[in-house]
Amino acid sequence: MKDIARRAGVSESAVSFALNDRPGVSEATRRRVRQVADQLGWRASTAARALSGEGAATVGLVLARPARTLGVESFFLQFVSGIQEVLSERHLGLLFRVVAGAEEECAVYRGWWAEQRVDGVIVVDPQIGDPRPALLDSLGLPAVVVGGRDVNGEPRAAAPYPVISSVRVDDAAAMGAVVEYLAGLGHRRVVHVAGLPGLAHTTRRIASLRACAARLGMPGVRSVTTDYSEGQGAEATRLALAGTEPPTAIIYDNDVMAVAGAGVALEMGLTVPRDLSVVAWEDSALCRATHPRLTALDRDATAFGRRAAEELVSLLGGGPARDLPQPMPQLVVRDSTAAPRG
Amino acid sequence: MKDIARRAGVSESAVSFALNDRPGVSEATRRRVRQVADQLGWRASTAARALSGEGAATVGLVLARPARTLGVESFFLQFVSGIQEVLSERHLGLLFRVVAGAEEECAVYRGWWAEQRVDGVIVVDPQIGDPRPALLDSLGLPAVVVGGRDVNGEPRAAAPYPVISSVRVDDAAAMGAVVEYLAGLGHRRVVHVAGLPGLAHTTRRIASLRACAARLGMPGVRSVTTDYSEGQGAEATRLALAGTEPPTAIIYDNDVMAVAGAGVALEMGLTVPRDLSVVAWEDSALCRATHPRLTALDRDATAFGRRAAEELVSLLGGGPARDLPQPMPQLVVRDSTAAPRG
DNA sequence: CTGAAAGCGCTTACAG
DNA sequence: CTGAAAGCGCTTACAG
Numbered sequence A, B: 001m002k003d004i005a006r007r008a009g010v011s012e013s014a015v016s017f018a019l020n021d022r023p024g025v026s027e028a029t030r031r032r033v034r035q036v037a038d039q040l041g042w043r044a045s046t047a048a049r050a051l052s053g054e055g056a057a058t059v060g061l062v063l064a065r066p067a068r069t070l071g072v073e074s075f076f077l078q079f080v081s082g083i084q085e086v087l088s089e090r091h092l093g094l095l096f097r098v099v100a101g102a103e104e105e106c107a108v109y110r111g112w113w114a115e116q117r118v119d120g121v122i123v124v125d126p127q128i129g130d131p132r133p134a135l136l137d138s139l140g141l142p143a144v145v146v147g148g149r150d151v152n153g154e155p156r157a158a159a160p161y162p163v164i165s166s167v168r169v170d171d172a173a174a175m176g177a178v179v180e181y182l183a184g185l186g187h188r189r190v191v192h193v194a195g196l197p198g199l200a201h202t203t204r205r206i207a208s209l210r211a212c213a214a215r216l217g218m219p220g221v222r223s224v225t226t227d228y229s230e231g232q233g234a235e236a237t238r239l240a241l242a243g244t245e246p247p248t249a250i251i252y253d254n255d256v257m258a259v260a261g262a263g264v265a266l267e268m269g270l271t272v273p274r275d276l277s278v279v280a281w282e283d284s285a286l287c288r289a290t291h292p293r294l295t296a297l298d299r300d301a302t303a304f305g306r307r308a309a310e311e312l313v314s315l316l317g318g319g320p321a322r323d324l325p326q327p328m329p330q331l332v333v334r335d336s337t338a339a340p341r342g
Numbered sequence C, D: 001c002t003g004a005a006a007g008c009g010c011t012t013a014c015a016g
Helices: A002-008 A012-019 A027-040 A046-054 A074-089 A102-115 A132-139 A171-185 A200-216 A230-242 A255-267 A285-289 A301-316 B002-008 B012-019 B027-040 B046-054 B074-089 B102-115 B132-139 B171-185 B200-216 B230-242 B255-267 B285-289 B301-316
Strands: A058-064 A093-099 A120-123 A143-147 A164-168 A190-193 A222-224 A249-252 A277-281 A295-298 A323-325 A330-332 B058-064 B093-099 B120-123 B143-147 B164-168 B190-193 B222-224 B249-252 B277-281 B295-298 B323-325 B330-332
Touching (some): A012 A027, A046 B046, A058 A102, A074 A093, A074 A301, A074 B093, A093 A102, A093 B074, A120 A301, A143 A301, A164 A301, A171 A330, A190 A200, A190 A230, A222 A230, A230 A249, A230 A255, A230 B285, A249 A255, A255 A277, A255 A285, A285 B255, B058 B102, B132 B143, B143 B301, B171 B200, B171 B249, B190 B200, B190 B230, B230 B255
Parallel strands (some): A058 A120, A120 A143, A164 A323, A249 A277, B143 B164
Antiparallel strands (some): A295 A330
8 A cells, every 4th residue: 555655656545545435536536546556456455454443344244054064055055146246346355165064153253253354244043042143242253143043933023133134034934835735645644754853944944844744724734844954854764655545745844855755656666746845945957857756845055155254244244133034935836746646 | 342341350360361261360360360251251342353464254155166066065064164164163154155157256255365254165066177276375274175186196295385285086096996896796897977177086987997997998989078967877877778788887987877877777667776786976865765775985084074174274373285095985785786697 | 480571463543 | 736744553673
């Protein structure tokens, strides 16, 4: 910056004002300074800016997953990609961290806060009794909780923390759409192979399924929770199909379990969709790659990430904390669902 | 830090020395300072350290993929997870970026360098005529290239750049192992559905396949390149199987294409592995979830990430640039491969 | 072994 | 509209 000031024949502060679009310099000076800066390929040192109270220009994202479940999530990279579209436009960096569990995640937040490494964070996988919002609130670290913290599916009247927004997914409505679709085909016995029991969205889906089943008079409907792995997905499928009143349709909370489940059906001599309909919650290349191609709920992970990042940017800019609804996932009907036999 | 100095009754510099394990303070003082710092939950501001010439304490990682291919890669999250194990131990952050292509990736490196945001980077997906090593070298940004830059599979005599190491995968040997395994089962007509033609490892695998086929006297062997998508994987399979001399085995460069290919075979009335053997290059939950479960090459992505990060840390510490070999991928034989009929 | 001082590269009141 | 100066929170020669 000294260089620029010298070459442009102005003071350092003039350079700072010019480059940051602040009033206090003439248009002509601003242009000249800009030109010199571009010529030199100059970019403000993030460290220096941060030290002068401008914030770290960085957003944090922690993924807490046991190593085993990692890489199964087709959702995640697309979600991050959406986040980046927004952040990079604003020259914000994304500090990314993979940890083993919630406790370590909280430690990471504390560390980032103490080191002033991030200006805000995006929180994923909200849980029942989640300790993270309260922690972030106490640290005063702006955050966007992705997935919504509510359990019963009702939108909140107001955001409970001053700098924590949430981007809510209407799992209840989505589950309703799936169940109604299956009921419309004639299915009465439906099993839901859910994900981790501690997650808020798992609870929401289970509750919604139960409510829908009651409303539509489908008593044979139930949910079982898993760890999202192909092993537990297969096992749950095996148990369900081996029961006395086997389901004619199964809803899986992710794509890998859906594929595993379809495989188990095949192994047991059943044909998809003739003997068993399969729905995957989460569309991906995987759902299109298998044979038959899987009917799936498509969430547009990229748009989702974009939305979350935009909300965090708004929060960092002093915007109010909000509880934002997301567009409902769309059911993409493919070849794995049909009317039950008989 | 001022606070700590006051409470411990020493000067700020003493605090700095004590906390950074530098000589210049007595053991007693060091202990006292440490205690006060812990009490206050103090952590050095990364920005301030960076500004004092300590580096950004951050490592960069750019993933250049078209949005469409994103999320297909089970490899990536595990790789990142391995990187993190090493970085977090050393209190290094990971700045992560997803971009659309190589040009944008280079722009990101320039920006990071100018803003002094990272101390080094990990480079993935080395390409033929890759512009990145030269760029990073000119910027003086330490880097580890993951996958190796060589095309012909020969280890390099020396690292060509002073601060760029590479972690090399022996694709040639791995391909050799797969081909020999298939040849041992009796396969003569093998098709390799490869990934993007510009990538170094694609070229290495194709070259190795050709060499092996020549050595083993398998003239009907060939490679076709794709964009890694399930669509192109399926299409390549369809074309291959519809030909006059259809292959009895297909090697796919990723897991999603392997699944798609197996689906196409099924659709065409073929049974895997009776009529067609399928091998996936990259093991994942996916390979275990499908039915039949896929024989796959397992690379241990986590260990790979760990290795890359360790090498970058060594480079940042002033270590020499090296060309490191990685353990060869292991062939995990499952249910998708068998002797050809007849 | 310890303290006072300069400096890293910016931003921002404060005078001119 | 412009310049000289202080300050952000550290590290590091340099005196004592």
